[in-house]
Amino acid sequence: xxxxxxxxxxxxxxxxxxxxxxxxxxxxxxxxxxxxxxxxxxxxxxxxxxxxxxxxxxxxxxxxxxxxxxxxxxxxxxxxxxxxxxxxxxxxxxxxxxxxxxxxxxxxxxxxxxxxxxxxxxxxxxxxxxxxxxxxxxxxxxxxxxxxxxxxxxxxxxxxxxxxxxxxxxxxxxxxxxxxxxxxxxxxxxxxxxxxxxxxxxxxxxxxxxxxxxxxxxxxxxxxxxxxxxxxxxxxxxxxxxxxxxxxxxxxxxxxxxxxxxxxxxxxxxxxxxxxxxxxxxxxxxxxxxxxxxxxxxxxxxxxxxxxxxxxxxxxxxxxxxxxxxxxxxxxxxxxxxxxxxxxxxxxxxxxxxxxxxxxxxxxxxxxxxxxxxxxxxxxxxxxxxxxxxxxxxxxxxxxxxxxxxxxxxxxxxxxxxxxxxxxxxxxxxxxxxxxxxxxxxxxx
Numbered sequence: 001x002x003x004x005x006x007x008x009x010x011x012x013x014x015x016x017x018x019x020x021x022x023x024x025x026x027x028x029x030x031x032x033x034x035x036x037x038x039x040x041x042x043x044x045x046x047x048x049x050x051x052x053x054x055x056x057x058x059x060x061x062x063x064x065x066x067x068x069x070x071x072x073x074x075x076x077x078x079x080x081x082x083x084x085x086x087x088x089x090x091x092x093x094x095x096x097x098x099x100x101x102x103x104x105x106x107x108x109x110x111x112x113x114x115x116x117x118x119x120x121x122x123x124x125x126x127x128x129x130x131x132x133x134x135x136x137x138x139x140x141x142x143x144x145x146x147x148x149x150x151x152x153x154x155x156x157x158x159x160x161x162x163x164x165x166x167x168x169x170x171x172x173x174x175x176x177x178x179x180x181x182x183x184x185x186x187x188x189x190x191x192x193x194x195x196x197x198x199x200x201x202x203x204x205x206x207x208x209x210x211x212x213x214x215x216x217x218x219x220x221x222x223x224x225x226x227x228x229x230x231x232x233x234x235x236x237x238x239x240x241x242x243x244x245x246x247x248x249x250x251x252x253x254x255x256x257x258x259x260x261x262x263x264x265x266x267x268x269x270x271x272x273x274x275x276x277x278x279x280x281x282x283x284x285x286x287x288x289x290x291x292x293x294x295x296x297x298x299x300x301x302x303x304x305x306x307x308x309x310x311x312x313x314x315x316x317x318x319x320x321x322x323x324x325x326x327x328x329x330x331x332x333x334x335x336x337x338x339x340x341x342x343x344x345x346x347x348x349x350x351x352x353x354x355x356x357x358x359x360x361x362x363x364x365x366x367x368x369x370x371x372x373x374x375x376x377x378x379x380x381x382x383x384x385x386x387x388x389x390x391x392x393x394x395x396x397x398x399x400x401x402x403x404x405x406x407x408x409x410x411x412x413x414x415x416x417x418x419x420x421x422x423x424x425x426x427x428x429x430x431x432x433x434x435x436x437x438x439x440x441x442x443x444x445x
Contacts, residue, residue, distance in 0.1 A: 004075070006032070007104035007112075008096040010089050017084030022092045025109055028100045029076035033065055036080065036095055041065040051082060053095045059088045073109050074116030107441025114426060121426030122151045122384075128441050129212060129379045137261030137372070138211050141379045150208075150378040151425050157197055158421050161395075164190050165414035168407055187410075191399045198392045205388055208380035210370045214256075214263025217364065218294035220287065220313060223271030225300040226327040229351035231255060231268040234361070239268075252286050259361050262370050267294065272312040288314045296367055298360075300325040303332055303348065321367045325360070327351050338363060383424075390420040 006026025012019065024032055033041050036051050043065055051059045061082035071077040082088050097103065107128070114124045126145035133139035144150070168187065219227045231239055235255045253268040267290045270283030291297055291314055299322055301308045308324040324346040329336065336356025339346045340363075347363055349356025365371070394417035401409040 006101040007108055008093055008101040009104035009109070010093065011079070012084065014086070015084075016086065020082055020084035020089045022080045022082070022089060022096065023104075023109065024078040024080070024096055024101055025071070025073045025075045025104075025112060026101065027076060029078040030065065030067070032096055032099045032101065033063060033078045035099055036092075037063055041078075043067050044070075051080060051092060051095075053091060058091045058095075059083055069116070069118075072118065073112040074118045075112060105439075107438030110441055111438040119146075120148075120151050122154070122424060123148060124426075124438070125381060126150075126379065131442065134256070134263055135211075135258045135261040137377075138263075138379060141208060141211060141377050145378045150380070153201055154421060154424050157194065157201070158418060158425075158427070160190075161194060161414055161418050161421065164194070165411055165418065168411045168414065171407060188399070188402055191395060191402065195392065195395050195399065198388060198395060202385065202388045202392065204377060205380035205385050207370065207372060208378050209382060209385055210262050210368055211372070211377065212379045212381065214265055215295040215364070215368045216265045216267065216293065217296045217298060218267045218269060218287075218291045219298045219300060220269055220272060220291050221298075221300035221325075222273055222309070222312060225271070225302055226351045227271070227300050228253075228268055230298070230300055230325065230327065231266060233351045233354045233357045234264075234266055252283075252290055259365050259370070260372060262365065262368070264361075264364060292316050294320070296321045296323065296364065298323050298325050300327050300351075303328050303334070308346075321345070323347060323360070323363060323367065325349065330355065387420050387424050391417045394420065 004027055006024065006028035008022060008024045011021040011023040030041075036053075037047065037049055038052055039047070039049070041047050041063060045064070047063045047065075049060065049063070050057045051061060051063075059082040061080060063081070064079050066072070066077040066079075068075045068077075080092055082092060093103070110119075110124045110127050113119050114121060119127075123146050126142050130139060130142035130146060133142050164187065219230055221227050231253065235257055239253065239255050252270075255266050255268075257264050257266065269287030269290055270280065272284060272287060275281055275284065297313065297317055297320055299308050299310060299313065301324070303326050308326075310322065313322070322344070324344060326346060326348040328350060329348050330350040330353050334348060336347070336349045336359055338348075338356075338359045345363055345367065347356060347360045349360060351357070394413045398410045398413035398417070401407075401413060
C-alpha cells in the first residue's frame with residue numbers, strides 16, 4: 001500500500017478578502033490542527049482561536065476538524081478560516097507544509113473524494129461545473145448532477161444492461177434445448193427498450209452540453225456592415241466602438257451572453273476585404289481564424305446591397321451553419337423578419353434600433369438545437385455524450401446479432417456497452433482519463 005500523503009491548498013479565491021480558507025486533507029490533519037491551534041479539536045465543531053507558527057501568533061480565526069470517513073474527501077480534513085489576506089494565507093500554507101503536508105495538485109481534493117467513494121465521477125465533475133456556472137439554469141442543473149440525478153439514470157441503465165447480459169450468457173449453456181430462452185424472455189424487446197432509453201438520455205445530455213458549453217458565434221462581413229452594432233445589440237451594452245468610418249474594428253472582440261441559460265460566445269471580427277494596410281491585414285487574418293473556429297457564422301450585410309456575398313468568407317465555412325443578417329432595415333422603413341430554407345437562414349433586422357434581434361436569438365438557439373427539456377435537464381460533457389453514443393452502437397449491434405441468432409456475440413456487445421456506459425460514472429475509468437478530468441479543477445477543490 002502506498003503511503004497516503006497529506007495535502008493542503010487555499011480553498012478560496014486568490015487575492016484579498018474578508019475570509020480566506022486553507023484546506024488540509026490526509027492522516028496528518030489532526031496533528032497539524034494540534035500544533036497550529038495548540039489545542040485538540042472536537043469533530044465537526046467550529047473552534048475560534050489563534051493560529052500559531054512555532055509559537056508565534058499569525059492570525060485569529062475559525063477551525064473545523066472532520067475526521068474520516070465523514071468528510072469531503074473521506075480522509076481527515078482540517079479547514080482553517082482566517083482573514084483573507086495573501087500574507088496570512090501564505091503563512092498558514094507554509095506552516096502546513098513545514099508540518100508534513102504538501103501543496104495539492106489541481107482537483108486533488110475532489111479526486112480523493114472520488115477514489116474514496118464519496119462521490120462518483122459525474123458528481124465530481126458537477127462540483128467544477130457548479131463553480132463555473134455562468135447562469136442560474138446551469139447552476140441548478142449542476143446541483144442536480146451533484147445530487148446524483150444523472151448518475152442514477154446511468155446506473156439504472158447499467159444495472160438493466162448487466163442483468164440482461166448475465167441472462168444471455170446463462171442461456172448459452174442451454175443452446176441445445178428445445179426452448180428458445182432468448183425469445184421466451186423477450187430479450188429483443190428489452191434490447192429495444194435499452195436503445196430507446198439511451199436515445200432519451202443522449203438527447204438530454206446534448207442539451208446539457210449546450211447549456212454547459214454553449215456555442216461560439218463569429219460575426220463576419222464587409223467593413224461598415226454594422227457588425228459591431230450587432231454585437232452591441234446582442235450584449236445590450238456598448239461593447240464595441242461604433243463609428244461611421246469603415247474599418248473601425250481591427251482586432252477580435254469577444255463577449256458572452258445567454259439565451260435561456262445557454263452561453264453564447266460572440267466574436268466580433270474585422271471587416272473582410274482586400275487591404276494594403278498592415279494592421280488591417282492582421283485583423284483580417286485573425287478574423288479568418290475566428291470564423292474557422294466558430295460553430296455558427298453571422299454574415300452581416302447592408303440591406304441596400306441586395307444580397308449577402310458569401311465569397312468573402314474563408315473556404316472552410318462551407319459546411320458550417322451560416323445565418324445571413326440583412327442589417328440596417330430601419331433606413332428602408334422595413335419590418336424585421338426571418339426566413340428559413342434548406343439552403344439558408346436569413347434575418348432582416350436593425351442592429352441600431354435592435355428590431356429583429358430577438359428573432360436572431362431564437363434562430364441561434366434553433367441552429368444550435370437548443371430546446372431545454374424542463375426540470376430534468378442536467379449538465380453533461382462531451383465525454384458523456386461520446387460514451388452514450390458508443391454504448392448505443394453496441395446495443396444496436398446486439399440487436400442485429402440477436403436477429404442473426406448469435407447469442408455469444410449479443411453477450412459480448414452487452415459487455416462492451418456496459419464498460420462504455422460505466423465509464424461515465426467512473427466504474428470503468430483509466431488513470432489517464434482521471435488525470436485529464438481533475439487537472440482542469442481549481443487547486444483547492
